[in-house]
Amino acid sequence: MLSGPPAATITAAQLLDRFVAASERQRRTLISQLEQRISELLPLIQPRLDGLDPTGDDWAAGTLIQLMLQHAEPALREAWWQRHPEGWLAVTSATDLDLVGLQRALAEQRFEDADRLTSTLLRQLAGPQAQQRGYVYYSEVPPIPAADLQSLDRLWVVYSRGRYGFTVQARLLRSCGGRWERLWPRIGWKQAGIWTRYPGSFTWSHEAPEGHLPLVNQLRGVRLMDALLNHPGLQQRM
Numbered sequence: 001m002l003s004g005p006p007a008a009t010i011t012a013a014q015l016l017d018r019f020v021a022a023s024e025r026q027r028r029t030l031i032s033q034l035e036q037r038i039s040e041l042l043p044l045i046q047p048r049l050d051g052l053d054p055t056g057d058d059w060a061a062g063t064l065i066q067l068m069l070q071h072a073e074p075a076l077r078e079a080w081w082q083r084h085p086e087g088w089l090a091v092t093s094a095t096d097l098d099l100v101g102l103q104r105a106l107a108e109q110r111f112e113d114a115d116r117l118t119s120t121l122l123r124q125l126a127g128p129q130a131q132q133r134g135y136v137y138y139s140e141v142p143p144i145p146a147a148d149l150q151s152l153d154r155l156w157v158v159y160s161r162g163r164y165g166f167t168v169q170a171r172l173l174r175s176c177g178g179r180w181e182r183l184w185p186r187i188g189w190k191q192a193g194i195w196t197r198y199p200g201s202f203t204w205s206h207e208a209p210e211g212h213l214p215l216v217n218q219l220r221g222v223r224l225m226d227a228l229l230n231h232p233g234l235q236q237r238m
Contacts, residue, residue: 012040016048020060024162027060031161034063038071046080054090057237061088062158065107089158094145097121099155106159111213112204114159118152118214125149138223146233153234156214161206164213167237170229172211180222187211 010018015037019030034041045068052061065088069077087103102121105114123130125148126140149166156165169187176182184190188202188209196202203212216225228234 012037013044016041016044016064019064020048020052024059027063028161031063034067038067042068042072042076049088054088057154057157059158059160059162062107063161066109066159069108089155091151091155092147093151094147095125097124097148097151099151102152103155103159106155109159109205112199112202114156115204115214118156121148121152135217136224138227141224141227141231144231144233146231146236149228149231149233150237152214153237160213163206163210164208166214166229166234169211169225170234170238173229180225183211189215 015030015033019027019034022030045064049061049064052058054061065080069080072080081104086100087107089103091099091103093099099121102114102117105111105117122136122144123134125144126136130136130140153166157168160168162168169183172186173180173183176186184195186209189196189212198215202208202215216228
């Protein structure tokens with residue numbers, strides 16, 4: 001349980017510090033408090049972010065960025081992107097992959113756009129043939145550089161309150177005993193034996209089941225998903 005006085009009785013700065021320092025489970029109980037006091041918090045978020053590590057994958061920062069961009073005036077949002085033209089989270093690529101659009105879409109909670117961008121980026125990483133055919137073969141996954149898959153995963157984790165991303169899906173698969181038929185309904189890709197219809201029946205927000213995003217075309221079987229989740233670069237992050 002959270003220690004100290006109730007969140008409603010402390011200052012906005014103290015609430016912000018409590019949120020950042022809390023465990024992941026405790027943070028989730030504080031998000032509604034942040035939203036209720038967002039007008040007080042807006043001037044404090046940027047200075048607080050300056051003290052956080054942009055090379056890690058702590059989702060407290062992603063949540064604060066999303067709240068700021070959601071509630072700030074247009075001028076403040078524009079000033080934010082001018083200060084962070086490539087996004088706040090420091091991500092790397094071994095192939096000069098352009099990750100700016102994906103980070104911006106996630107920061108602005110445009111999850112459907114982010115999912116489409118992720119598919120595009122995976123095709124780019126897989127090579128010209130994957131781009132030409134419009135999808136990735138499982139055999140094209142192993143050569144993908146670890147740094148690129150790790151960056152894609154970190155972006156999803158940081159901007160989803162730790163609930164979406166390839167490593168989240170891999171962890172859930174492990175908790176399902178490696179049985180894909182148990183994973184699909186758990187992440188909301190299949191219900192009552194029927195595949196979830198794309199795109200209208202998927203949930204493009206923080207309210208989806210854990211592991212819901214990003215999507216991988218499971219209709220070609222599990223081999224692509226299996227190759228992706230078992231890539232050494234992602235296994236290193238587990």
